[in-house]
Amino acid sequence: MQTSGIRRVVFIEQFFHPEGWGGAQLPRDITIDLSKAGCDVEVICGSDQYAPVEGGGQADPGAFGVRIRRIPRLLQGDIHRAKLARQVWFYLCALPLLAIRRRPHLFVTQTNPPLVVPLVALVARLLRRPYMIIAQDIYPEVMLAHGMLSGRPWFERSLSRLFAWAYRHASAVISLGPVMTERLLAKGVPRERVVEICNWATGDESVCRGPTNELRDAWNLSGRSVLLYSGNLGIAHDVETPIRAMAMLRSSVPDLVLVFIGKGSRLAEARALADELAIGDVVRFHDFVPFDLLPHSLGLADAALVTLRPGFEGLVVPSKLLGYMARSIPTLYVGPDSDVARFVKASGGGECVGSGDIEKFVAVVERWMVDPLARSAAGANASSYYRQNLSREAGLDAYRAAVDGAAFPDERA
Secondary structure (H helix, E strand, C coil): CCCCCCCEEEEECCCCCCCCCHHHHHHHHHHHHHHHCCCEEEEEEECCCCCCCCCCCCCCHHHHCCEEEEECCCCCCCCCCCHHHHHHHHHHHHHHHHHCCCCCCEEEECCCCCCHHHHHHHHHHHCCCCEEEECCECCCHHHHHHCCCCCCHHHHHHHHHHHHHHHHCCCEEEECCHHHHHHHHHCCCCHHHEEECCCCCCCCCCCCCHHHCHHHHHCCCCCCEEEEEECCCCCCCCCHHHHHHHHHHHHHCCCEEEEEECCCCCHHHHHHHHHHCCCCCCEEEECCCCHHHHHHHHHCCCEEEEECCCCCECCECCCHHHHHHHCCCCEEEECCCCHHHHHHHHHCCEEEECCCCHHHHHHHHHHHHHCHHHHHHHHHHHHHHHHHHCCHHHHHHHHHHHHHHHHCHHHCC
């Protein structure tokens, strides 16, 4: 971080500390680090929590000088209820907080909720200030891949133009990997403004296994092998392939349990499919655990699972992969060629299976369950690659440089 004056940074993200969702824990790490580096950091966020959890283990950004401006909650209860109304409320409240203020050196926005990206772009342009986009998801392409805009071509074209304008005029766009970079370049973002910084593992990176694990007995997993899915289960994730594979693995690997920990828009669908196949005994579902139990929840895993539906490659990069890699957990990836697939292959930290390829999924799991040395080697490979290429320290160094370059491009070395 250069020292020619204090950088005033305004960070915008709907979900922020104290938040159990990894996508909101990342900006906590970033804002704390920027504040430590001498930036004057303010966060504009909502009051709702996507994944509220209890327990310690999270640093409070306020303790490091980060100022947090929370938009009042519109509705109580489930945040998925009246989701559009909640988002519109966020936009309406965020606009004056962005526009009527001492002008910062840089606006930084994540992509949640989606229209905050063009909103920040508009305000930044009017105030003649640079802005940076952290592309946790790429819109409106995520909506198109999900079919949300089917039958409304005029709306699709309008949104595409609006977002393309916002992305093209950003001083910097953070990409989470090489496939996402290809998507951003296709949107017209100049290559020199794309900065690749992968997400990193959040929370305590230790794991508690064996008798020290507080969840194994509590969740009736003693003597069972665990394939773990930990994190958001949303529109971009394949739930059918692993659950259908478990119907076959139930007989060939009878001690295996697939454990989902988390929530998301496809959770109900996953539960319904497990019930339909009558495999509720080997497919379990649990909510997010308190932060201080994270080493125990991830310590359950003999192997871990990441999935992505075809069409979403390069649009989202599930950060749960980095959590597994940092903790030496081998990963089975289900999906098309993507940033996740490339990280898994480059690290030697797991195996990749195409969406719907249930036979290969079963074969990989059967091989891993009878060969713990192979699992251990893959986990070690993943951890080594993570430490060398994808660590929190490397990511935060890159963010400090990106903020410096976006806020004061003339000072770039």
